[in-house]
Amino acid sequence: MNALHGLNEKQIEAVTHKDGPLLVIAGPGTGKTKVITHRIAHLIREHNIRPERILAITFTNKAAEEMQERINTEIGEPHGSSVKACTFHAFCVKVLRNHALKIGLSENFTIFDQELQDEILTESVRELNLNPDDYPPWLLRNIISDAKCTLQNPIDAVGETDIYDSETIENIRSVLRTYQDKLDKYDALDFDDLLVKTVELLRIEEVKAAYHQEISYILVDEFHDVNSVQYHLLQLLCAPSERNLMVVADGDQSIYSWRGSDPQYIENFRADFNSPTIELDDHYRCSEKILRAAEEVISRNPERQKQHTLRTHKDAGRDIFHYTFDTPIAEALGIISVIENLVGRRNYSYRDIAIFYRTHKLADVLTEQLLRANIKFQRILPTNSFGEGNSKGILAYLRFLQWQLPQDLEQAINFPETYIDDLTWVRL
Template sequence: MRNYLDELNAFQREAVLHKDGPIIIIAGAGSGKTKVLTTRIAHLMGAHGVDAFNILALTFTNKAAKEMKERVEKVLGNSEARNLYIGTFHSVFARILRAEANKIGYPNNFTIYDTDDAKSVIKTVLAELELDPAYYKPNTVYNRISSAKNSLIGPAEYINDPTIQQEDARSNRPMIGQIYAAYANRCFKNGAMDFDDLLFKMYILLKNHPDALSKYQRKFKYIMVDEYQDTNTSQYEIMKLLGAMHENICVVGDDAQSIYSFRGATIENI
């Protein structure tokens, strides 16, 4: 294994050599943030003998996840990186949810609805409730439900929250809570989750099932998150739960570069 540490500057080396305890790495574009993250993973495995199965690395695109895995393999010079849990939040959580689906009442082979599928189901619900299409457009309703899920607000909480109800009444859409409940019920009956459910249901699984929480806390001894400035409430809360046992969580980001505020990204997380 070549001496990968020689390729790092002093700050990068400090981040890579930090083994236990939480660490936040804030750096601008082009400063080698992903390099630090991948070298850190390789260092944990190569120098400290941490098993690939005990490392979780999360990012926002499949391309970034693939690149991270390839970089770790290159540094280590072996194929151990294939056993890493490296992927997007959605792909990694889908993998876990498929293994634990029965705990939350879903089949292991649940369907994952893409945005078009989800809007199609919403369209059906709107037709059944005979709501005014001038106010209740599928796109608008979908975005409202998506925002609620990313803030970890389920249908019951949505309907019982006076502030949310006031907002919907002001925009002439007082029925969104009922639509949300009907949509969630239909997805559940169809054995389906939409993209936001992959985060929302992951949170529910960990929050309501201590056995599952303990299992994944023990499994993921080291957690890394790339582009941390783009995480939303649900992603933050899941990381908080998963990292609570070992507290070996490393987040990398650029507080000047958040691009997902439209998806509920919360810059306060960083």
């Protein structure tokens, strides 16, 4: 299949860009993932680039899986699965497993997820006879993450803020030291460490040179969500003589400022890499009215760097209605009124209607009112097969067998039934 088939002029320009850096500004619905996958196919078919020397990075496991599927569809096996399509964290884990000994880690280091990280932080607070309510794990976790995402030592970074008094700062530092000691004891890394330690590794010339030889082309999706440590990682991964790095970004879609991401890195990339820019402005997803309404909202952002106007290939579409309500119950009743009108007077079925909400908590009132109105609905909740029920208990057993963490023992010993109550566990 021709990698350029079905692409518009701007997409073809991005796909056929051969060497050197490239910034692609791509709004929603402009085919950015198609550009990435077709570019990979073009590099392999037209330029004989070995697929294993191409690295495609995105931000979530779901996005990485989707990208890998699209690559496999476009290129076919065995080449498709040879392309490295993964998240930043997954890539870093592979790098660290291969070279852990060079920075004092074992190859079998463990990774603390957020739940386990919170448990270790709470345990550290209690060991110092501090009140966990005064030093909640989410606060400590944010302090750690904010520092590591900017390649700072969290213990040092705490003192650079004027939010806390001197006593609180010293207590936080003590907790963070205890937390770090526990990480070292268990030969463990938290999620932020995966990035920080990989940067540390790539600063070793021997390791950096090896990856410059191994990776010829790097493509990054959702580049507008990178933070400082991720940007630094990309700089280290790119061979200075080639800098074959294509990033796809849209500053209007940056949503991870709470973890250090900043659309400013788009401009930094343009300047640091002296990169040409291609703007994808043909939109294929929404109607004209939806697109213009979205642009009207984002245009009010005072920090917006540059206006990027899209043109749609859809018709004008239906009108958009905006309602405001004084209370959550009034909002729920208003939604129900719209549903009843659609089903009772306009011949729609309940299955034709979808309700989106920002958080699951916001849907509780709506769910209650839908039940009272005898409206049939299906509420779709997030699923985590390895974080619930039997899987969670089984994983606790397996983790305890390998790392002997007391948190895992407590969870495992009470699975599948409770054998030791909380009071007895505290006494033990």
